[in-house]
Amino acid sequence: MRLSTVILPTTRWHDGGREAWLGAERLGFHAAYTYDHLSWRVPFRDGPWFGAIPTLTAAAAATGRMRLGTLVTSPNFRHPVTLAKELISLDDISGGRITLGVGAGGNGFDATALGQEAWTPRERADRFAEFVPLLDRLLTEESVTHRGAFYSADEARNVPGCVQRPRLPFAVAATGPRGMRLAARHGQAWVTTGDPKLYETGTPEESYEALRGQLEKLDKACAEAGRDSGELDRVLLTGFTPDRPLESFDAFVDFAGRHFALGFTEIVIHRPIADTMFAADPAVWERIATEALAQLR
Secondary structure, rough: EEEEOOOOOOOHHHHOHHHHHHHHHOOOOOOOEOOOOOOOOHHHHHHHOOOOOHHHHHHHHHHOEEEEEEEEEEEOOOOHHHHHHHHHHHHHHHHHEEEEEEEOOOOOOOOOOOOOOOOHHHHHHHHHHHHHHHHHHHHOOOOOOOOEOOOOEEEEEEOOOOOOOOOOEEEEEOOOOOHHHHHHHHOOOEEOOOOOHHHHOOHHHHHHHHHHHHHOOOOOOOOHOOOOOHHHHEEEOOOOOOOOOOHHHHHHHHHHHHHHHHOOOEEEEEEEOOOOOOOOHHHHHHHHHHHHHHHHO
């Protein structure tokens, strides 16, 4: 059982940003992640929002034990060749503490920020299906040449490679069959936020059953790929289901106990941000970090 957090990149590094990452490490979180967007939804759309890779680089230099990563990076504005170079550098600076959360992306602000038309769900899935295997190659091979439908590489060199071997781990965010297959083939972990259709109108019980169904689909995808599904960590990013696990310490312990028992190995909670969808009592968040797992063992 692992407990991690998300620190949104909304605070200047020397005006509380550095302390947020150091504080998460002091509290004992297994990992601290951040979103990889150019901007995000309201109310964050019109406020400060910093880049994920520079933020994680600074966090890697400031911390010493906690794992770091993205939840999640997507093809919306990333290219595998340039991303691979940045990830190898980040893994080196961190001493091998980076996990890449990677997903197909969505139709939010990132989808059109580079001036392109927003991709359809099928186009996003098609790009994701090429993006992940190519990134896998770029992080494990010294030189890669690739001519694909969406991405190309011409003797792209990535010496000396990652500190973590054969490469840094992928946590693949997916709920559909194609994404599940990518997780089964290339992931060291699988990530979900639950069923988005249930967020506003569903019940915690319905969400629990939807997550059970997703886990069953992951098992099936692994079986079809000839892989033991037990090799994959199962990560639940909270904040997008009908549950309110940060409402109180007891509410979180109950939520975490049920979902760890369901088969999840890592639960991720957001560092509280007042007046947003992630508003919560910081004292509850801190108590969860320091005491919750002991209640569950």
